[in-house]
Amino acid sequence: MIDPNYAHPEALVTTEWVATHLNEPNSRLVESNEDILLYGTGHIPGAVHIDWRADLQDQTMRDYISPEAFAELCSRNGITKNTTVVFYGDKSNWWSCYALWAFCLFGHENVKIMDGGRDKWIAENRPLTREVPNYPRTEYPVPAKRLDDEIRAFFEQALKQSQEKKPLIDVRSPGEFKGEVTHMPEYPQEGVLRGGHIPGAKSFPWKRAANDDATFRSAEQLKAIYEREAGLDPNGETVVYCRIGERSSHTWFVLTYLLGHKKVRNYDGSWTEWGNRVRAPIEKG
Amino acid sequence: MSYPPKLSEIISLFESLPDPEKRDTLIVFAGNAGNQVPRSGERFDLEDVRKDEECTDTVGIFLRVNPDNSSHFRVSLGPQVQTLTKAMTSILCKGLEGVSPQELLDVPADFVPKIVGADLVRQRSQTVYYILTRMKSAARVWLNRQRAINAAASV
Numbered sequence: 343m344i345d346p347n348y349a350h351p352e353a354l355v356t357t358e359w360v361a362t363h364l365n366e367p368n369s370r371l372v373e374s375n376e377d378i379l380l381y382g383t384g385h386i387p388g389a390v391h392i393d394w395r396a397d398l399q400d401q402t403m404r405d406y407i408s409p410e411a412f413a414e415l416c417s418r419n420g421i422t423k424n425t426t427v428v429f430y431g432d433k434s435n436w437w438s439c440y441a442l443w444a445f446c447l448f449g450h451e452n453v454k455i456m457d458g459g460r461d462k463w464i465a466e467n468r469p470l471t472r473e474v475p476n477y478p479r480t481e482y483p484v485p486a487k488r489l490d491d492e493i494r495a496f497f498e499q500a501l502k503q504s505q506e507k508k509p510l511i512d513v514r515s516p517g518e519f520k521g522e523v524t525h526m527p528e529y530p531q532e533g534v535l536r537g538g539h540i541p542g543a544k545s546f547p548w549k550r551a552a553n554d555d556a557t558f559r560s561a562e563q564l565k566a567i568y569e570r571e572a573g574l575d576p577n578g579e580t581v582v583y584c585r586i587g588e589r590s591s592h593t594w595f596v597l598t599y600l601l602g603h604k605k606v607r608n609y610d611g612s613w614t615e616w617g618n619r620v621r622a623p624i625e626k627g
Numbered sequence: 628m629s630y631p632p633k634l635s636e637i638i639s640l641f642e643s644l645p646d647p648e649k650r651d652t653l654i655v656f657a658g659n660a661g662n663q664v665p666r667s668g669e670r671f672d673l674e675d676v677r678k679d680e681e682c683t684d685t686v687g688i689f690l691r692v693n694p695d696n697s698s699h700f701r702v703s704l705g706p707q708v709q710t711l712t713k714a715m716t717s718i719l720c721k722g723l724e725g726v727s728p729q730e731l732l733d734v735p736a737d738f739v740p741k742i743v744g745a746d747l748v749r750q751r752s753q754t755v756y757y758i759l760t761r762m763k764s765a766a767r768v769w770l771n772r773q774r775a776i777n778a779a780a781s782v
Contacts, residue, residue, distance in 0.1 A: 376709075377709045377711075378709075378710070378747060379650060379653060379654055379657065379711055380709075380710050382650060382651065382654045382710075383654055383657065383658070383710055
């Protein structure tokens, strides 16, 4: 059951809801995973696959796709501007939150997360299929712009946030925050030259927002963590970051949709940009 | 250098496939990874079960070297191991079956992009080489042990 005390409880759906709404004409189920090949091994019937690397990112420059490419992505997956897009995936919904955030970058408003993600669906012995659905093509309008200024932070903005001592939430593991490692446990230590965190950032690992079954914690539990313990103001400006922006998308979703904070931005350059940037200030410990 | 015959066959198969079918075939191989686990009663000369940072879960490498110097691998994978790692496990167990430990060490790793494609290598550079590295590591340990045994015997 979805906690009705979330600021936007409509942004979360249960596995049960998905199971009973598989054939809704105006909704589209989207699977987004870290495991590149996982969708092909079996997925929820009717779900399309959106890959965070191949579909959402520019293949040359480190950036997201253009509004034109986003419109094409939606059109070929049978998504219209009014389609309710329900995201789910592996890894406690990291990548589905990332995909949702990317859809929000282009102003797509009807978005939801399936609470508990792929693992919960499978744990409940719900059906999977390898059949790839084929939906009639739509003509998704090219978004007027990408909402980079509204929900995304760049290096300069994260630096300003740090210098002005405004809230910066580092959602990586404690070891990454302290600078002992440059990647989360169980992952290769690659790609970043320096460890530590952005000066002034507070450590609130993403996992604190999730239960063991990958569902989100209750509204009251989340308020206790982010508002009382971290001291975040629902009307204040907050920047969240991790290593490449996926775990922080999870926290961005929590703050924006479950707690209703108004001005949360995801610094997707995150530590792979900050930790490699010449003379970027770093705190350790 | 040429590859072991069974591995060559697999490489040729993948090279003949367009990318979408390459991925489908990797998924088929991944589905067979469960068949590579040690069977009840099997004996091995070397067992190396551990969790490394390069992989998302525990991987066990089990090596038996027969009297004719041919090697036989079994591999156990933890549940969180990624699909690509499962596929490489299945491919390598099949492709390297029967080669000698020294032949295994001599197999160049440049066949990996031919199987998984350059994109997946770029995105998952650690994952795609991990199982091969672990198998080579087991072969190296076995060879070093044999050299030590032979040296002791010759004294």
